[in-house]
Amino acid sequence: MNKASGPTNYDELRGAIAQRHRTLSGRLQQIAEFVLDHPTDVALGTVAEVAQRSGVPPSAIVRFAHALGFGGFTEMQQVFRSRLVAGVAPSYKARLARMKSEEKSVLGRQPAAVLSRFVSEAQSALAALSQSVHARELDAATAILAKARDIYLVGLGGSFPVATHLAYVLRKLGRRVVLLDGTGGSIHEQSHAATRDDALVAISFRNYYTDTARLFAELVGRGVPTISITDSLLSPIAEGASVVFEIQDMPEPALRTLVAPMCLVQALAIGLDLAVD
Amino acid sequence: MNKASGPTNYDELRGAIAQRHRTLSGRLQQIAEFVLDHPTDVALGTVAEVAQRSGVPPSAIVRFAHALGFGGFTEMQQVFRSRLVAGVAPSYKARLARMKSEEKSVLGRQPAAVLSRFVSEAQSALAALSQSVHARELDAATAILAKARDIYLVGLGGSFPVATHLAYVLRKLGRRVVLLDGTGGSIHEQSHAATRDDALVAISFRNYYTDTARLFAELVGRGVPTISITDSLLSPIAEGASVVFEIQDMPEPALRTLVAPMCLVQALAIGLDLAVD
DNA sequence: CATAAAATGAAACGAATATTCTGACCGCCA
């Protein structure tokens, strides 16, 4: 039965698995998902190990290899191993390719060059973030959120994704969140119930939405503790805030990747969750 | 006999071999030179294979392992294998750092430590992104978006911020965008008008929303060109898509920073804008 | 509902593996 031979390299194998995934039966689908998620385990493990980690009997692993056209598990494993040996010395090749694409970034209207440009820009934005944010601000913000009954979030326009992400994570962690998105009325109506026992997280970058600024001023006036995430200490949501996170060098709205504020709000939410235990 | 344990990583092993090389006896020196020249063979081969290629009997290989402080060949082989997995997986370093910080969970609970952890995780996610996304896929996706009359976007739950960000940027660039958010009815009603002259960008990660999957299948069936951003080739929005961007190693929903997909959609939008001139 | 077909999992088989053991070999010094 060794006549039939399956894919010969890892990419082909992935394609073959994805293609046949629907037609495979339950157990085999389960194995397909596992091997795509843990290719290294398959490359280095034994049948018994792979079987145990994926929660199936060993015979099912062999059946899976047969279904893909291999003569057995060992034959399929060779493909996974080829991925490992190919990846062991990628540094030179990858760097060469990267430098080439970065060179072309001057000419570079090609989408690949655009991507690598944004990636490197995001990298430096993250580096700047961890340097500019201090522990004192993080601690203060965490304390405010920990005491808050309801957490109000506002971020309009280009900052809306950041607000929705923070809302999502906080809700996952069991917090009561009011996301001010303005649907079905004004954000002022939505925030009417906010008191000094609650908290507001405001996110806004140039050009600042006047709605965000007005709402911020109103809640500050009512004594609501406020955390601002913005790009300047002179922004309309900086003065009066309990804590200000300043994220500098934000590009113009259409060119933002938002990675820095996304990372920050993530850390705020998780840090809050870890702190209250 | 497991008392003696040799070096635990490849660099230590190389140092140990170089150091003891003089004191080793003839056959063992011969083996030492071979394993330093062919580490991959040692990592993936059997004792018999390594013995044959290096021109020594199998028992000599085992004695060599013993001489280095290992309990046997298998134990030494683990070190050579660790070298392989370290080279292929860019997230290896990040996971290591994560485990370390989780070990130090006492310090790791401070918000500042949480932030730096997410930052470093985001860094490696970006590195993995630029390595896994190929120019071919970017070009194909750009071509689809360029031809589209209306661009439909769907991303629910944790992926919603990505969808809103893409919608924002595309609208800034003058594209006609329909963001399927389900407000005021089902997303199926909102997408009723989509035709093969339009395009759909679907974003979904584990656990996949069934609404996203259903909508995706429906529009694919209607012949609408589709770009999928997901975390597995086996995800419900992969099969039938015109282009699939696979972003691997996405953490569990509450711990995602979304930096990789955010960066990708940004590059897609800007790349589209530059390409149509 | 009855029957056939396919899929599944536990166990057993044979092959291949890493390791240990034994006797022979070599250089060294008295």
Place this chain on the structure above:
DNA sequence: TGGCGGTCAGAATATTCGTTTCATTTTATG
């Protein structure tokens, strides 16, 4: 020359491995 410590290669062994088999369950089909 004759013993001696260390090294060696090859056979012996116990273990582990991949694969197959088969009874049972599940699923599809009439």
